[in-house]
Amino acid sequence: MSDQITVAIAGFGAIGYAVAEALDAGKLPGLSLAAVSARDTAKAEGRMAGFKRPVPVLPYQDLAAADVVIECLPAAHFAELARSVLGQGKTLIPLSVGALLPRPELIDLAREKGGTIVVPTGALLGLDAVRACAEGPVESVTLVTRKPPGGLAGAPHLVENDISVENLTEPKLVFEGTARDGAKGFPANVNVAAALSLAGIGPDKTSLQIWADPTVTRNTHTVRVEADAARLTMTIENVPTEENPKTGKITALSVLATLRRMAGPLRVGT
Incomplete structure (x- = not known):
């Protein structure tokens, strides 16, 4: 698994669970699920027990050990998670994109530390x-x-x-x-x-x-x-x-498409 891109998911609701389930099922070659976070740890651990390869349920502040962190949190927690991930030079895929607008310093932090912010298309198009x-x-x-x-x-x-x-x-x-x-x-x-x-x-x-x-x-x-x-x-x-x-069903699918593009040999679109 050493050549795998490791993925952590901050938030284990509708979107986070769907993405985690796809990663656990091996639907995204080259990527593996490393950890998740959830507001209700016990409930998340119960849902995780049904996975083929259960992973730890950690505080969202501890997820930056993974290569890529998907943010599915309430917007109030966005900044703390983003600083943790980008400060360690990792890749952040944010769904609370609106929380990025008043924080341009996060883009500067990514530039300084070698991190990357990848905004998925989500529920939009074009x-x-x-x-x-x-x-x-x-x-x-x-x-x-x-x-x-x-x-x-x-x-x-x-x-x-x-x-x-x-x-x-x-x-x-x-x-x-x-x-x-x-x-x-x-x-x-x-x-x-x-x-x-x-x-x-x-x-x-x-x-x-x-x-x-x-x-x-x-x-x-x-x-x-x-x-x-x-x-x-x-x-x-x-x-x-x-x-x-x-939240639209397509949002989770957009995250999966974003992850697949990161690891795949063919990239379609601008």
Whole structure:
């Protein structure tokens, strides 16, 4: 196993468990699961007992011994984990991408220590095309997100502004502004906006609308880009996970695709 890339997963919820299960089943050649962390250690150890090769359940602060650490934590713990991983020159795959926007010093730390931050496409689409467009002049990048109201309930922006999404009978615009402000106000909902802004023209120039929409059953994101090289309009409708309606099933699959790309001999896409 010495030639394997070792992977640790910070967070053992819907996404973390799905990724760990795939690694344990040997579905990602060249990569092996080294450790996980979880808020409920006993529950995680119970779930781990069913694996072919159970690994330790450790505090997330101790995961940086692995080559790659996948971050699936509440955003409040992001900075501590990121500093630990990047400070040791390892690779961080963050899902709380919005938590990266106000912390540019983490990019400087990665550069200084030889670490790497790999942002997965996650629940979005077309980041390769956006990145390509951003090599030339870009006039605008806009993201319109529509989610079932229950998937937005409890977001800080809604609470702070006394915005209710209960008993809606028609779509309601609950936020319009920059990707930076949207990531701050909806930390569990629109990490896609942060990823889009990093791929394109930055969080202060990327426009975001968020709709609580009782007419949709899937988390829907539409990206529009006006650039010298191309005009892009892309829509994705993600099926929410049963465990967490704020998260789409495709997010875990995106992490698996990111890991496969790291270890594989063929890399497709920008």
